[in-house]
Amino acid sequence: MSLLCLLTLPALAFLSLSASAMPHPRAASSTSALKLAVRIHSNGIKNIAAADRARARTLVEAGSSSSIGNVTNAGVMYTADIGVGSPPAYHTVVVDTGSSNTWIANKSYTKTSTSYDTGNQFVVSYGDGFNYTLVAGEEYTDTITLTSNLVIEKQSIGVAFNVSGMGSVDGILGLGPVDLTWGTVSNAEEVPTVMDNLYTQNTISSEVFGVFFSPASAGDTSGELTFGGYDQSKITGDVGYAHITTTSPANGYWGVDEAISYGETKILTSAAGIVDTGTTLILIASDAFDSYKSGTGAILDASTGLLKISSDQYNQLSSLFFEIGEESYELTPNAQIWPRSLNTAINGTTDGIYLVVSDIGMQSGSGLDVINGYCFLERFYSIFDKTNSRVGLAETQYTYATTN
The missing domain is CATH 2.40.70.10 (Acid Proteases)
Structure with missing residues (x-):
């Protein structure tokens, strides 16, 4: 397996408009899987233990204050390719259960007919292994395509400015509890997550997701993120x-x-x-x-x-x-x-x-x-x-x- 570079950045929170005016029928009891890849960070992180401890500190601070979302650098990370806009432009994002928001870097965001600038701002703190940094940007709503069966309308997505050191990773897919989004976006308290909107828009029948990956050394990159349930075969x-x-x-x-x-x-x-x-x-x-x-x-x-x-x-x-x-x-x-x-x-x-x-x-x-x-x-x-x-x-x- 080739060594790919990775830098996780802060998880941000964004305002989400839940569903369109006409409700969708609730999805049947079925699941849909998004393929995952593993990336080995080989650019800038020389001490993954220190980087993980920095993440732990920001997790404790965010959980205690309910004021910021956060992520930090990591040595190994799950990533997925998701589509943003219509037609979708695909971006490689970190799959993070320790944060609750979806965002991409400004340099990779292309506006389409479904892009809407809410006028809201987001700001969040993250640890880089030794220091703390703020990441900020503009909040949009847009169409998010996870798979052909998993399309989210009017999902809040942060567009982050002045983000550096990400290598080939474009942003974050946050899968943590919605409370982690508290106070990170102007003119909003909590903002619905990707999982929240998948469920409220009746795209999945159950608020459950499963994560599978094999050891990096096994040479198997067929990881999966399953929405609406889990994969019994795994x-x-x-x-x-x-x-x-x-x-x-x-x-x-x-x-x-x-x-x-x-x-x-x-x-x-x-x-x-x-x-x-x-x-x-x-x-x-x-x-x-x-x-x-x-x-x-x-x-x-x-x-x-x-x-x-x-x-x-x-x-x-x-x-x-x-x-x-x-x-x-x-x-x-x-x-x-x-x-x-x-x-x-x-x-x-x-x-x-x-x-x-x-x-x-x-x-x-x-x-x-x-x-x-x-x-x-x-x-x-x-x-x-x-x-x-x-x-x-x-x-x-x-x-x-x-x-x-």
Whole structure:
């Protein structure tokens, strides 16, 4: 797989006009899938652990203040191609469950007959790994084409000015809760998301979407984002569900209560975490991270910002267990290491063994103690169910893969 560059930018919120005057008939119980690709960031990010921690900080601040949406840089990200306007011009956007808004950069936006400038402005803060930056622009409504069966009318879309460092990525497709859009657009409070409008315009029959992707090292780029349900063919067992946590700020996202054990040793109990496609690594509270570091015998590698272990230590590595809802999800030793074929993308040595569990930068009890990012989600199918306020996880053919 070629290494493509990626820079995630802030998730913005935008005003959405829900449906046309005449209501559409409710879609039959069926799903429609949007193909995903994985992009490896290889331009500018030298420490993905620091970048992920910056994202965690902005997630905590946004969830506590309800004032900004946010995203930050990441080493690995899901992307999709969506159409904007009529006829649609296609743009590559980051698929982000940790933000709730859809936007593209001004340089890539072409006005068509369905483009309408609302006159509203948006502004949001994001972390770039070390600093915070504001991104601002103009709000439009326009037609969004996800697939031939998924077309949204009058969807709010931000057109961001002065956005730099995005490489070949044009913007964000936000799939988080609508509350994250609060106060980010002038003359609006909350603004309906893409999922909100798909449902209110009767394009999907259920406010559910599923995310599937294989490990980057498996060489399979056939990821899918399924709207209106999930793809049963992608899972190998039953789906386990967990209700959205009541703990703030995790409850402002796709947050769940969870506990973590390294082997037979409990390293985190009664924690609130979030399931987030916009984070690369698996981030855990600092005290839990110290316990994990001690248990694995790893050392912190200055070049990558990740824990590094020897071959002998890898052979002794225990599984990491995440208790979410009524189920336990096993992250095998192979699933705990960065794909060795992609070591150079993170400034590592070709023969190094780096762990994908990193320090969130806060002690447990912060209200956001775990982020189950890409390196977790590539091993488990994830289901996001707004109607029932829950998150589902299931094993796939890659749960126990040894491709890393």
